[in-house]
Amino acid sequence: MSRDRNGSLLAGFFRQMGEVWILFAETFRNLFRKPWERKNFLQQLEEIGARTLPVVSLTAAFGGLVFGLQTYVGFHRYVGQGSEAYGGPIISLGLTKELIPILVGLMVAGRVGSSMAAEIGTMRITEQVDALFTLGADPNRYLVVPRTAAAFLMLPCLTLFGDIIGIICGMFYNVTIMGVNGKVYLRNTLLYLQFWDVVSGLIKAAVFGIIIAVIGCWQGLKAEGGAEGVGRATTRAVVIASICILIVNFFISKFLPG
Amino acid sequence: MIGIVDLHKSFGSKKVLNGVNLEIPKGETMVVIGQSGSGKSVLLKLLIGVMTPDRGEIRIDGMNVAPLCGEERLRVTRKFGMLFQAAALFDSMTVAQNVAFGLKRYTDLGPDEIAGRVADSLAKVGLRGIERLMPHELSGGMKKRVGLARAIAYGPEIILYDEPSTGIDPIRADAINELIVLLKKEMNVTSVVITHDMVSATKVADRMAMLYEGRIIALGTPEEIKNSADPIVQQFIHGRAEGPIKNW
Ligand SMILES: Nc1ncnc2c1ncn2[C@@H]1O[C@H](COP(=O)(O)OP(=O)(O)OP(=O)(O)O)[C@@H](O)[C@H]1O
Ligand SMILES: [Mg+2]
Numbered sequence: 001m002s003r004d005r006n007g008s009l010l011a012g013f014f015r016q017m018g019e020v021w022i023l024f025a026e027t028f029r030n031l032f033r034k035p036w037e038r039k040n041f042l043q044q045l046e047e048i049g050a051r052t053l054p055v056v057s058l059t060a061a062f063g064g065l066v067f068g069l070q071t072y073v074g075f076h077r078y079v080g081q082g083s084e085a086y087g088g089p090i091i092s093l094g095l096t097k098e099l100i101p102i103l104v105g106l107m108v109a110g111r112v113g114s115s116m117a118a119e120i121g122t123m124r125i126t127e128q129v130d131a132l133f134t135l136g137a138d139p140n141r142y143l144v145v146p147r148t149a150a151a152f153l154m155l156p157c158l159t160l161f162g163d164i165i166g167i168i169c170g171m172f173y174n175v176t177i178m179g180v181n182g183k184v185y186l187r188n189t190l191l192y193l194q195f196w197d198v199v200s201g202l203i204k205a206a207v208f209g210i211i212i213a214v215i216g217c218w219q220g221l222k223a224e225g226g227a228e229g230v231g232r233a234t235t236r237a238v239v240i241a242s243i244c245i246l247i248v249n250f251f252i253s254k255f256l257p258g
Numbered sequence: 259m260i261g262i263v264d265l266h267k268s269f270g271s272k273k274v275l276n277g278v279n280l281e282i283p284k285g286e287t288m289v290v291i292g293q294s295g296s297g298k299s300v301l302l303k304l305l306i307g308v309m310t311p312d313r314g315e316i317r318i319d320g321m322n323v324a325p326l327c328g329e330e331r332l333r334v335t336r337k338f339g340m341l342f343q344a345a346a347l348f349d350s351m352t353v354a355q356n357v358a359f360g361l362k363r364y365t366d367l368g369p370d371e372i373a374g375r376v377a378d379s380l381a382k383v384g385l386r387g388i389e390r391l392m393p394h395e396l397s398g399g400m401k402k403r404v405g406l407a408r409a410i411a412y413g414p415e416i417i418l419y420d421e422p423s424t425g426i427d428p429i430r431a432d433a434i435n436e437l438i439v440l441l442k443k444e445m446n447v448t449s450v451v452i453t454h455d456m457v458s459a460t461k462v463a464d465r466m467a468m469l470y471e472g473r474i475i476a477l478g479t480p481e482e483i484k485n486s487a488d489p490i491v492q493q494f495i496h497g498r499a500e501g502p503i504k505n506w
Contacts, residue, residue: 026328127346130308134340135408136363138332
């Protein structure tokens with residue numbers, strides 16, 4: 001975070017928080033006003049979905065595997081031989097509520113948040129954002145709203161997809177590789193994993209989607225100073241969004257009912 | 259009609275406009291001259307509303323639009339067309355999509371009529387058959403002319419030209435001067451033209467204004483400006499390094 005010319009680090013922090021908040025409020029208001037930029041919205045859905053699906057699959061798969069591995073070790077060591085099949089619900093709970101939403105959020109922040117900042121930042125410094133306005137397109141509606149709405153919808157989808165892959169891979173590790181009793185594993189998983197566990201993870205993901213898009217667009221829109229400035233905006237978008245995701249994740253976990 | 263009253267604009271501690279006053283009647287072509295960095299482009303951006311002034315009024319047909327923002331300001335923007343100094347073409351769109359952009363938003367024309375208008379506007383700036391090219395496939399001068407086609411396509415009442423002939427060969431540049439004059443004659447367009455080229459200034463201007471240190475220091479017909487007694491104006495229009503302007 002940059003130091004203000006005439007303020008402290010803290011003042012700079014709050015000023016930037018204010019900027020993000022104002023952008024978010026404006027975007028939220030515009031979301032309910034017609035006409036919508038449908039074409040841009042569909043394009044962003046595709047962009048966010050198609051771009052990140054491979055990455056999300058891969059991270060979810062290895063997240064599931066490694067989580068399955070450590071849970072197996074835990075049960076094996078502390079509860080005893082034969083108890084490993086009880087790891088199923090724990091793995092699924094951990095994956096759907098925490099690990100997958102965070103992994104998806106961080107991956108999308110790196111993949112999509114950065115490209116939003118780079119694209120809009122380039123448009124800003126080449127005056128294309130100004131040109132939009134002169135030709136009757138409000139930049140917020142044309143650029144920010146479609147991206148935010150698309151990220152808001154797409155992140156839960158990606159997360160649900162990641163949940164399924166992660167759970168399958170966790171099970172694959174335990175049942176296929178380590179020889180845990182598959183029937184017991186599956187029964188326990190279905191018995192203890194609740195609908196709400198999955199939903200609360202999806203709610204988190206939707207919030208992360210908003211964070212990624214709003215911060216990416218915000219950094220893009222305030223980019224200045226040529227290619228270097230766009231580069232800075234891109235890096236900042238990823239770093240700030242990632243930190244926000246981790247912080248917000250804790251508070252959602254804390255305050256969403258268990 | 260455009261009325262600019264006591265307009266101020268700073269960036270941080272840097273004062274760019276420091277009390278600009280200017281009246282531009284309907285149908286007039288006003289040429290603004292001034293040093294590089296004197297705030298000419300900023301003045302145009304304030305007029306069209308992509309920047310907001312710190313202080314002062316911008317009257318468009320009698321209404322002060324300076325305090326408007328967002329949606330309300332966008333409604334006034336319909337009256338304007340702007341050619342950006344660096345063209346500012348949308349680089350993810352074809353030439354045709356660029357030129358059609360304002361038409362789609364500002365008019366109810368169907369796709370065929372839009373395609374026709376796009377071709378017309380491109381023909382007016384001397385470009386034909388390049389509809390499907392992308393901006394990165396164009397030369398600098400072509401970009402500028404596509405930018406101009408985009409600005410005039412939807413028939414705005416007020417056109418702001420930021421250095422229309424810079425980066426364009428002399429013959430094309432003169433064709434653009436003629437286009438500016440033609441738009442004024444046929445459509446009664448009000449124009450603000452920024453240029454460093456005294457020949458084209460003389461050709462298109464009804465009146466000229468010189469921006470210096472954040473204010474308009476000279477205003478008059480091209481004749482009057484040429485014969486101005488002000489040594490600053492004289493130094494500038496004759497392009498002399500020696501004179502009262504030192505900070506170049
Ligand atoms: N977005 C901005 N942020 C900060 N400073 C700006 C911005 N836009 C313009 N300026 C400053 O305002 C001053 C005037 O800029 P402007 O682009 O209007 O000059 P100009 O008269 O058009 O010059 P030229 O003839 O070279 O195009 C410059 O000193 C520039 O540094
Ligand atoms: Mg300029």
